[in-house]
Amino acid sequence: MARFRVNGVEQELDIEPEMPLLWALRDELGLTGTKFGCGVAACGACTVQVNGNPVRSCVTPVSAVEGTEITTIEGLTASAGALLSPVQQAWIEHQVPQCGYCQSGMIMAVSALLTSNPNPTDADVDGAITNVCRCGTYPRVRRAIRSLTSTTTA
Amino acid sequence: MKMNRRRFLLGTTVIGGGLLIGYATTRPSKHAQANANLATDEQSFLTTWLRIDPDNTVTVIVPHSEMGQGVLTSLPMMAADEMDADWSKVRVEQAPATDLFANGVLIKGFAVSMGVSVPRFLDGLIDTAAQIMNIQITGGSSSVRFTGENGMRVAGAAAREMLIKTAAARWEVPESELTARLSHVHHEATGRSFTYGDLVTDAARFEPSPTPVLKDPSAFTLMGKSIPRIDIPAKVDGSAAYGIDARLPGMLYAAVKTSPVFGNKLVSVNSDAVMQRRGVVRVVELEDAVAVVADNYWRAKEALAALDIRFEETANDQVSTQSIYAQYDTALQGELEEDVEEGDTPAALASAAQVIEATYRVPYLAHAAMEPMNCTVHFHDGKCDVWTGTQDNLGIRGRVASVAEMDENDVTLHPFYLGGGFGRRLPNVTNTIDQATRIAQQFDVPVKTIWSREEDIQQDYYRPAVTSKFRAGFDANNRLIAWENHYIGRNEPAEAAHTPYSIENKSIAFAESETHVPFGAWRSVAHSQHTFFLESFVDELAHRSGQNPYQFRLDMLADKPRHAAVLRAAAERAGWERNLPEGHAQGIALQESFGSIVAQVAEVSITPDGQVRVHRVTCAVDCGRAINPDTVASQAESGVIFGLTAALFGEITIEQGRVVQSNFTDYEMLRLADSPEIDVVTIKSGAALGGLGEPATPPVAAAVANAVYILTGQRVRELPLKNYRFTTVPPESV
Numbered sequence: 001m002a003r004f005r006v007n008g009v010e011q012e013l014d015i016e017p018e019m020p021l022l023w024a025l026r027d028e029l030g031l032t033g034t035k036f037g038c039g040v041a042a043c044g045a046c047t048v049q050v051n052g053n054p055v056r057s058c059v060t061p062v063s064a065v066e067g068t069e070i071t072t073i074e075g076l077t078a079s080a081g082a083l084l085s086p087v088q089q090a091w092i093e094h095q096v097p098q099c100g101y102c103q104s105g106m107i108m109a110v111s112a113l114l115t116s117n118p119n120p121t122d123a124d125v126d127g128a129i130t131n132v133c134r135c136g137t138y139p140r141v142r143r144a145i146r147s148l149t150s151t152t153t154a
Numbered sequence: 155m156k157m158n159r160r161r162f163l164l165g166t167t168v169i170g171g172g173l174l175i176g177y178a179t180t181r182p183s184k185h186a187q188a189n190a191n192l193a194t195d196e197q198s199f200l201t202t203w204l205r206i207d208p209d210n211t212v213t214v215i216v217p218h219s220e221m222g223q224g225v226l227t228s229l230p231m232m233a234a235d236e237m238d239a240d241w242s243k244v245r246v247e248q249a250p251a252t253d254l255f256a257n258g259v260l261i262k263g264f265a266v267s268m269g270v271s272v273p274r275f276l277d278g279l280i281d282t283a284a285q286i287m288n289i290q291i292t293g294g295s296s297s298v299r300f301t302g303e304n305g306m307r308v309a310g311a312a313a314r315e316m317l318i319k320t321a322a323a324r325w326e327v328p329e330s331e332l333t334a335r336l337s338h339v340h341h342e343a344t345g346r347s348f349t350y351g352d353l354v355t356d357a358a359r360f361e362p363s364p365t366p367v368l369k370d371p372s373a374f375t376l377m378g379k380s381i382p383r384i385d386i387p388a389k390v391d392g393s394a395a396y397g398i399d400a401r402l403p404g405m406l407y408a409a410v411k412t413s414p415v416f417g418n419k420l421v422s423v424n425s426d427a428v429m430q431r432r433g434v435v436r437v438v439e440l441e442d443a444v445a446v447v448a449d450n451y452w453r454a455k456e457a458l459a460a461l462d463i464r465f466e467e468t469a470n471d472q473v474s475t476q477s478i479y480a481q482y483d484t485a486l487q488g489e490l491e492e493d494v495e496e497g498d499t500p501a502a503l504a505s506a507a508q509v510i511e512a513t514y515r516v517p518y519l520a521h522a523a524m525e526p527m528n529c530t531v532h533f534h535d536g537k538c539d540v541w542t543g544t545q546d547n548l549g550i551r552g553r554v555a556s557v558a559e560m561d562e563n564d565v566t567l568h569p570f571y572l573g574g575g576f577g578r579r580l581p582n583v584t585n586t587i588d589q590a591t592r593i594a595q596q597f598d599v600p601v602k603t604i605w606s607r608e609e610d611i612q613q614d615y616y617r618p619a620v621t622s623k624f625r626a627g628f629d630a631n632n633r634l635i636a637w638e639n640h641y642i643g644r645n646e647p648a649e650a651a652h653t654p655y656s657i658e659n660k661s662i663a664f665a666e667s668e669t670h671v672p673f674g675a676w677r678s679v680a681h682s683q684h685t686f687f688l689e690s691f692v693d694e695l696a697h698r699s700g701q702n703p704y705q706f707r708l709d710m711l712a713d714k715p716r717h718a719a720v721l722r723a724a725a726e727r728a729g730w731e732r733n734l735p736e737g738h739a740q741g742i743a744l745q746e747s748f749g750s751i752v753a754q755v756a757e758v759s760i761t762p763d764g765q766v767r768v769h770r771v772t773c774a775v776d777c778g779r780a781i782n783p784d785t786v787a788s789q790a791e792s793g794v795i796f797g798l799t800a801a802l803f804g805e806i807t808i809e810q811g812r813v814v815q816s817n818f819t820d821y822e823m824l825r826l827a828d829s830p831e832i833d834v835v836t837i838k839s840g841a842a843l844g845g846l847g848e849p850a851t852p853p854v855a856a857a858v859a860n861a862v863y864i865l866t867g868q869r870v871r872e873l874p875l876k877n878y879r880f881t882t883v884p885p886e887s888v
Binding site: 015016019020022023026027028030031032033034035036037038039040042043045072073074076077084088091092095096097098099100101102103104107125126127129130131132133134135136137138139140141142 | 221222223224382383385386387388389390391392393394395396398399401407432450451452453455522523524525526571572573574575576604606607608784788791792793794795796799817818819823824825826827829831832
């Protein structure tokens with residue numbers, strides 16, 4: 001049995017302990033907002049938060065998240081109430097997504113970064129946000145992050 | 155006959171009290187092969203249309219796939235603007251390929267029931283109508299400039315005319331006294347107004363004009379404005395559904411391993427070894443692949459990895475990148491096919507005071523769309539349902555029907571957002587679709603086939619590796635008088651190897667050289683290779699003849715004012731060779747593709763470990779005019795980064811007949827930290843609309859390589875740049 005909370009809901013799954021969290025979320029729980037991109041933690045499309053920390057769920061076995069609190073993109077939206085979270089709002093404001101496939105992971109990574117470091121330097125951002133976006137939304141990702149950090153500073 | 159066709163060009167239908175206006179368009183002949191699978195003539199005509207409901211909502215149905223290029227927003231903007239619809243009351247629907255044709259009432263009003271060759275047949279018979287019908291549907295950065303400009307706008311304007319006519323009849327006033335605004339028709343003189351919803355039922359009785367009066371750009375209310383994209387909210391909250399997200403009751407998952415040497419057949423697999431594993435349902439043997447089907451994708455993938463799969467060995471096992479390049483070199487020594495022959499190039503080269511030669515190469519590239527290839531198929535009750543994101547829903551539906559040997563009317567395709575297209579999801583590159591179909595044929599439940607990233611990288615239809623040889627001649631006055639270019643490939647589009655510069659003697663020829671490596675369209679198709687070759691070699695010629703590379707180009711564009719203006723705009727905006735930080739240099743490149751002209755200036759430095767760092771790319775674009783300027787900017791940014799990823803990192807190598815690279819670990823992608831600032835300048839030339847999905851990709855590699863030359867004195871004639879260790883040299887020694 002794998003036990004963890006996902007977006008505030010206790011989950012108990014009869015699955016192999018070595019099953020990656022990604023496939024438990026997608027195929028067992030139907031939370032398809034978290035995406036499969038590479039399977040080797042190289043692209044970040046599968047990023048979720050485990051106890052608030054960004055984690056690449058495609059290489060994280062469910063045994064490693066036993067008893068933790070997991071937040072997915074669906075949970076980020078829900079936890080912000082009727083509105084979207086500030087990162088999501090900034091993503092709309094700056095019209096960041098194109099195909100959009102990598103953006104769940106991108107948003108989860110950025111949101112974790114800004115929670116732990118509300119005023120990251122560009123170097124902090126470069127170091128933390130290593131997600132691949134094949135459409136090349138990076139200029140807008142950076143702009144959207146800057147808009148959030150300057151707001152926080154002010 | 156003529157009249158029938160004219161009448162059918164635009165048709166109306168009343169459904170649920172609403173007015174539906176359709177616009178007949180046709181598919182490009184170059185896609186004839188893919189379309190051969192389409193069963194009937196009627197179905198080969200897609201329609202773009204809009205619907206007005208009595209509650210005054212306007213629904214625009216978009217027959218193109220949204221893959222991040224913003225087409226779900228820009229096309230509706232064009233229709234809504236012409237019909238003076240209130241944007242806040244406009245809804246957008248993706249045209250569902252099957253519903254479109256399953257419902258005969260819908261289609262009959264709009265689709266022209268005639269053969270695929272109709273546009274050519276009609277040429278000269280029906281003036282504007284012929285042009286209007288001559289529309290490309292998929293790919294080629296075509297949505298806005300063809301479907302939008304000739305379809306959506308016309309349908310919107312026709313609707314507006316019908317609504318005004320209806321109001322004029324009801325009020326018994328001349329149409330000239332009426333105005334349309336924000337989904338209302340107003341009679342200003344008496345202060346009366348109707349909503350479009352009030353008028354739709356009667357309006358549907360009028361025949362829509364195939365040649366309505368279109369707005370002058372000065373009257374646009376939506377076109378030219380940065381309207382927020384309709385698809386973005388769902389893409390930030392995780393609710394946007396891609397093909398890979400399809401979920402169906404009882405669904406199984408398939409993981410596939412295909413012969414790593416393209417085309418080699420399966421010899422054996424020890425299926426029994428995994429049948430006891432949890433969740434494994436069946437091992438499916440295909441001609442050149444093995445699939446494990448299980449109740450969870452991870453279980454299928456793990457079981458697949460545990461199998462001992464043997465493929466045959468063939469002569470192709472000996473093929474390598476080196477052997478392919480050697481084959482190319484041999485082909486270029488042989489007979490060539492002529493493309494451009496202007497003046498007398500051999501004579502000009504023979505008489506030239508200086509002849510410069512160079513050979514360029516680029517490697518194979520994979521598409522690597524972020525959403526791994528996938529397709530869900532369900533065979534049931536003699537029918538078939540397909541869930542996947544494609545660049546041509548009808549083409550893919552036809553493909554599935556053909557593989558399954560079914561009538562395509564029995565196949566329903568459920569469209570999804572595409573997690574990247576870039577040419578990988580076109581209907582002529584269907585190995586994933588074919589496999590998914592064949593696997594699902596063995597089940598009566600839905601089966602979702604998902605390719606691993608490794609399969610995606612190793613079973614692609616690659617951008618072809620190309621070798622391109624140049625000779626150029628200068629006369630005694632240091633004037634470029636001869637240009638000779640011989641390359642490998644079957645280009646699409648052919649003009650990719652055409653340089654815009656005015657040179658008296660030009661000779662361009664090519665040789666084909668078949669390999670077993672599958673190839674396909676990769677964002678901007680042949681332009682991405684050839685623009686690197688052309689614009690690097692032109693740069694080389696500028697330096698070798700002691701001229702400034704910007705001025706050298708400009709001097710040869712006297713008869714190409716649009717090109718010259720774009721080049722100038724890029725140079726001016728970038729501050730060409732002015733006030734650059736120490737250790738930085740700029741390179742410039744220019745190309746026209748898909749009806750748009752793009753010039754880019756890259757500002758570059760060399761890192762202490764000899765790698766290229768791109769700080770800023772200035773991108774000047776002339777696409778006629780922008781429909782949604784913010785989307786133009788984002789497509790330009792996207793194109794630059796796509797091209798830059800290829801220039802810096804992109805390389806698929808072949809060893810022992812198979813692809814060496816396997817994932818983002820060895821097929822690297824540009825990331826945020828390496829992403830340059832991108833400054834997009836748009837030039838409103840007022841020329842015919844150009845596409846924007848692709849044109850920003852081609853120039854960047856040459857722009858960067860040309861800057862590298864200034865910093866290092868080394869001319870980059872092969873990509874990617876990561877394979878070099880550069881050493882900077884003082885500028886004066888270059």
